[in-house]
Amino acid sequence: TTQGTTSDFDGHYKLTIDNQASILMYSYIGYQKKEITLSTATTIDVNMEVDAEQLEEVLVIGYGSVNKKDATGSVEAVTADGFNQGAITSPQGLLQGKVAGVQITNSGGAPGAGSTIRIRGGSSLSASNDPLIVIDGVPVDSEGVAGMRNPLNAINPNDIESMTVLKDASATAIYGSRASNGVLIITTKKGESNSSELSVNYSGSVSVNTPNEQVDVLSADQYRDLMSGRPGEHLLGDANTDWQQEVLRTTVSTDQNVGVSGNIKGVLPFRATVGYNLDNGTMQTSQMERTTVNLNLSPTFLGDHLKVNASIKGMFVDNQFANTGAMGSAVVYDPTQPVKSNDPAYAPYGGYHTWLQNGAPSVNAPSNPMAMLEQENNNAKVNRSIGNMQLDYKIHGFEDLSVKVNAGYDYSSSNGSIYAGEETAWNINNGATGGFVSDYTENKRNELLDVYLQYNKEIGKSRFDVMGGYSWQHFYSEGTSNENNVQGNVENPKENIWATEYYLVSFFGRFNYTFNDKYMATVTVRQDGTSRFSPNNRWGTFPSLALAWKINEEPWMQGFDKLSNLKLRAGVGITGQQNIGGGDYPYMARYTYGDAQSQYSYYDPNTGQIIYVPTIRPEGYDENIKWEETVTYNVGLDYGFFNDRVTGAVEGYYRVTNDLLNMVPVPAGSNLTNMLLTNVGSMENKGIELSVNTKIIQKKDFHWDFGVNFTYNDSKITKLTMVDDPNYEGVKVGGISGGTGETIQIHKEGYAPYSFLVYEQIYDEGGKPIEGAYVDRNGDGVIDEKDMYIAGDPMANVYLGFTTRVSYKNWEFSMAGRASFGGQVYNNVDSNNAYYNNLYSSANGNTNNVTSDIYNTGFQNAQLKSDYYVQDANFFRIDNIMVGYNFNNLNDGKMTARVFGTVNNPCVFSNYKGVDPEIQGGIDNNMYPRPTTFMLGVNVNF
Amino acid sequence: CVHQLDTVPVDPREKTKDNTYTDLASYQQGLSKLYAGYATTGQQGPAGDGDLGGIDEGASQYLRRLWEAQELPTDEAINGWTDPGQPSMSFMNWVSTNTLIEALYNRVIYQVTICNQYLRDTKDAPFEEVKAYRAQARFLRAFSYWHALDLFGNIVPFVTENDNVGSDLPNPAGELGGTELFDYIEAELLAIIETSAEEQLIDANAGLVGQANKGAAYMLLGKLYLNAGVYINQDRLTEAKKYTDLVVSNYTLVESATQDYTAYETLFLADNYLQHKEIIFAINFDGNYTQTYGGTTYLVCASVGGEMDAAKYGIGGGWGGNRSMPSLYELFEDGNENQIDPRGLFFKGNKREVTDYREFTEGYGIEKFKNMKSDGSGATRLDFVDTNFPVFRLADALLMQTEIDYRLSGSASNLNVKKLWDRVGRTGAVPQISEEFLLAERARELYWEGHRRTDLRRFGQYSNGTYVAPWSYKGGVVDGKDVDSKYELYPLPASDVGANPNLKQNPNY
Secondary structure, three states, X not given: OOOOXXXXXXXXXXXXXXXXXXXXXEOOOOEOOEEEXXXXXOOOOOOOOEOHHHHOXXXXXXXXXXXXXXXXXXXXXXXXXXXXXXXXXXXXXXXXXXXXXXXXXXXXXXXXXXXXXXXXXXXXXXXXXXXXXXXXXEEEOOOOOOOOOOHHHHOOHHHEEEEXXXXXXXXXXXXXXXXXXXXXXXXXXXXXXXOOOOEEEEEEEEEEEEOOOOOOEOOHHHHHHHHOOOOOHXXXXXXXXXXXXXXXXXXXXXXXXXXXXXXXXXXXXXXXXXXXXXXXXXXXXXXXXEEEEEEEEOOEEOOOOEEEEEEEEEEEEEEEEOOOHHHHHXXXXXXXXXXXXXXXXXXXXXXXXXXXXXXXXXXXXXXXXXXXXHOXXXXXXXXXXXXXXXXXXXXXXXXXXXXXXXXXXXXXXXXXXXXXXXXXXXXXXXXXXXXXXXXXXXXXXXXXXXXXXXXXXXXXXXXXEEEEEEEEEEEEEEEEEEEEOOOOOOOOOEEEEEEEEEEEEEEEEEEEEEEOOOEEEEEEEEEEEEOOOXXXXXXXXXXXXXXXXXXXXXXXXXXXXXXXXXXXXXXXXXXXXXXXXXXXOOOOOEEEEOOOOEOEEEEEOOOOEEEEEOOEEEOOOOOOOOOEEEEEEEEEEEEEEOOOOEEEEEEEEEEEEEOOEEEEEOOOOOOOOOEEEEXXXXXXXXXXXXXXXXXXXXXXXXXXXXXEEEEEXXXXXXXXXXXXXXXXXXXXXXXXXXXXXXXXXXXXOOOOOOEEEEEOEEEOOOOOEEEEEEOOOOXXXXXXXXXXXXXXXXXXXXXXXXXXXXXXXXXXXXXXXXXXXXXXEEEHHHHHHOOHHHXXXXXXXXXXXXXXXXXXXXOOOOOOOEHHHEXXXXXXXXXXXXXXXXXXXXXXXXXXXXXXXEEEEEEEEEOOOOOOOOXXXXXXXXOOOOOEEEEEEEEEEO | OHHHHOOOOOOOOEEEHHHXXXXXXXXXXXXXXXXXXXXXXXXXXXXXXXXXXXXXXXXXXXXXXXXXXXXXXXXXXXXXXXXXXXXXXXXXXXXXXXXXXXXXXXXXXHXXXXXXXXXXXXXXXXXXXXHHHHHHHHHHHHHHHHHHHHHHOOOOXXXXXXXXXXXXXXXXXXXXXXXHHHHHHHHHHHHHHOOOOOOOOOOOOOOOEXXXXXXXXXXXXXXXXXXXXXXXXXXXXXXXXXXXXXXXXXXXXXXXXXXXXXXXXXXXXXXXXXHOOOEEXXXXXXXXXXXXXXXXXXXXXXXXXXXXXXXXXXXXXXXXXXXXXXXHHHHHEOOXXXXXXXXXXXXXXXXXXXXXXXXXXXXXXXXXXXOEXXXXXXXXXXXXXXXXXXXXXXXXXXXXXXXXXXHHHOOOOOHHHHHHHHHHOOOOOOOOOOHHHHHHHHHHHHOOOOOHHHHHHHOOOOOOOOOOOOOOOHHHOOOOOOOOHHXXXXXXXXXXXXXXXXXXXXXXX
């Protein structure tokens, strides 16, 4: 039998033992385990020794790892201790604000919502700006699968050991054609190899999600006042409905995890976990229920010559989606109308108040938000499994050389359905009987094989680490979808079956050289071949070079004893981007069959029959399409003072992307389309990153850490056209509500991507915008499109994150937050709603609510293109606050426990006029609001 | 495993060049896309896999764009939407970056390029039938080039099957006012009606309804020659007469009314394919099989709103956009606001005057196109319309005949007009034929059928008129005013002039 205890902060401990006990084992994080054979002594003092291997922070990099002190590239790791705390269901949430140069914005407050990760701003326009994500050696598909809000939800945050961000090209170029936007490596927890005991960990929490501030619309009474004497007044009802309050709710969620780890018979270290997460969204009807399982085996054979690491992760998700259109509808829906009514006119629609015209639902009037939520059932089940087996064989008799094999897969399958009954007013015209039923499936099968060799050698003062290998990856996906009405009597229902695939084949190598433990060099090269490009453009070569110099190791630095670390790094490299979003065969002449609804019909007067003939379309293509290429220069300085009580890094980077994959208009008549994805244009990113981590107080029972990171980033498009055309206006992007096809953003030379293109508003003396009065910026006496200007862009120029942790005896406290400056948001909620002509629609026969910004502007008509709506999105947000208490000595020391409470998203400080300034993409259009979440959790180890 | 990089599409809907055209059915399907180019917007109905990018798919639909370009800047119609570029279509103050004009231009040129591709792909087709398909492809290309000529002039990019995909920058057909595009259209049409030609259209008033036959080519030739004065500053009226006469001799007016609708009304109903004796060429739609947010779905839905009862028009609900202006109603009334011509299908629950273009209820509604069958029953669906759009019909040819006679000799018989009046039961004597009467009569018979801009230009009444007064909102002012003559032609999109240095912009844009 085994007994145990835990020492107090002064190291005192007490253990009552029976006579059979013979060995005492001491363990402490960062120290080597020590065993003492029991004597009769009643006091046993032990001096433990630092475990050098553990203390030397190891960074996981592509195809290997490196000691942090020997790293030459810009690599930053966050381990479980440093993760954000609280009700976080996605891996991205753990990292938010933790790493300089990394910006993570979640898409809103939906359960299991996705996030956008931008490492140093993103280097593409039309192609993906997402970093490559590698989970335990398997580069995963970041596109996700239908029915899933966030592709990374496959990973239970509780299973994550560390997340490593590779930022500069010298670190990422080993991933070649997928590395231009950085790499995020996620490593999950494994069984302990040197523990023969079974350890069990349980963590569980209950959280309460509460809705936050809402869009400031007129109350029913304010609305009645405003409508008095106006057209449409006759339509007002006598209810007082706060539609947003109806749509939102306070909910309770829970998260439960059990993990078991140990080492079976000393040969099979394992870790197995099961997690269950039930997340009820603050918008009515939205929910995510997720079960994750994770098994990891890491046995060693042949006398440590063969290391095996096998892992299987499984995820099973039930999603229930709220109709997110309900949020926008709740903003505009007339507050004097009831949710439901006994009026027989509404009986066919389940009693929900519905805008009617001549007794039928008005097709262009807003739908009742509560009907949208309650009458529609939108579900999806998603299963995903990621698994791999890594073999690491040190060759017998030639131990410097090892062979590594990594075979993995990432499979996911989903099926979803939408059911909206015959009473749903907005589906009333669907076929003979109305309603809407849709189901869809999607399967993805991605497979991976890496084979590489690694050679380590130390000769005198020189140390070599050489790696070279081959990688093969196959991405396949297929899906189906069907649509019909409730009774299934649509004459020609929509059915769709699709499939696509691509392959990547690569050869790569890395050469690390260290001289005298002071001078380091890394050279990497990768050659990638992709099936997405023609044989002429298929192969790309992506090299990098980095140098590092440990200045503080120089003899002439020995006098500076306050300085514990100073390392200068410099690197340059080329990376690529082939995640193009234009299909998997963009170079090929192809012909696409039309579906059953896009046929052409002919009438045969001889037979009286109508003949339907499907169509074949020749597709536009670009024979010469190829990778984007990004060249990155990076200079960094790692520092440590006062025996590393203050550490951090300063980095500067400059990144140029050429041959941008860009969706641009092609000269009319020259191709089989008017817009084509092609390589045209260039952009650049430059920036500075600074991080400071301090251990302000470091006493035996009192610790206080504080870390802050700061990023300055500037992105600019430098070229957009093949021919130099000074009059070229740019590519309009950023669709907004308020008009079919209306855009507010532009990619334009000399400006950041997604810059806002608007008119400059003129204000009266009282600071009120004058409707339709704009500055004649080009002075030609006419206000037209030529007077539009760039009034900012959504990208923050400066952002920072901070974390602080305090522990005092058994108590701990932590807090993390972020700030962002220099970005703008286009307030589409106000621009599309706050004007008087919006109050009543004669064409649709309905009345609409407006936001109270109407009192500020007094606009009669929508002024969508006024810079009045381009508003500063500076903010300071507290992401999470945690207070915890540790029970270190329960059940005779066999058990430790921690009880903690957190608040996520307690507050955001901002001058932004809308609800929430943190909007990915910069267009605020009724995002699912982010809740504030209070959580109570417990974590038990035994 | 490097050879695995040579992938071919695994999607069941997608094929490579080698395995697309394999049997006769595939050649039919390739041709079907060329017809569908006027009806649908892509390979998923109603939307989802569009042919064109950079614009809302439904708004990019060929007929929707063409109709608006031909009707909104005229005395017949006004639109109340405030979507980008939309008001200026009614105001006649558009600029070269107008997204709707850009979409129209892209749609027209796209249609030419897919016709070209079909002609390339079918060059050595091993089926005799494909020769007639190729003749139809050539007709459709000429039809679209005619739109290009009429809307943008001789300076549009000119490509044929002899150009390659994706390589060179297209050259314009010619200088402004040049005859190159006119000559090309003329030559192509003459070639495919030639009875000895290998690639020949089927005879007039024959074949399937929806297919272009020689009747369609005669009509297009007639229109090309009739407007030659505008297009190339030449008098080609003799040829115009020849081909218009050929049309008239091959078709007959629909005369029979149904219990619910007059003969005239049946031309615009969900089963108007039955009226193929009068309708020479139509763009076909089907609520179940040819779905789009443009086409006649747009024409019916955008014309219904406010107090109009959607059920009467066979749809579930209207979009509230298009209605008429007093300048149209005046052509149907006796001078005291009493309607005397039954062809005017007005919804008078709206106000007659338009003082706020955004208000759908200002300006009489137009009930011409409906998604109802001639027996009074509903069409297949309430959300997508079955009705075919008559591109050319005999009534138009009859009025052209009268106009050509009038222009050739200074006077004309009123017999053709009398036929049209008699058909709808309009009483009273037909006045003596004059320019002013002809232009008004064309509106009475053909309003909202996509001819008005061309007609106004031919009569010299478009940008500034001598006897057609500025209509409401012409020039962007409520009472209307004349506009600069540059608006006679639409501008090439600034984006294309920027992307293709070979192109020149139309004057003063």
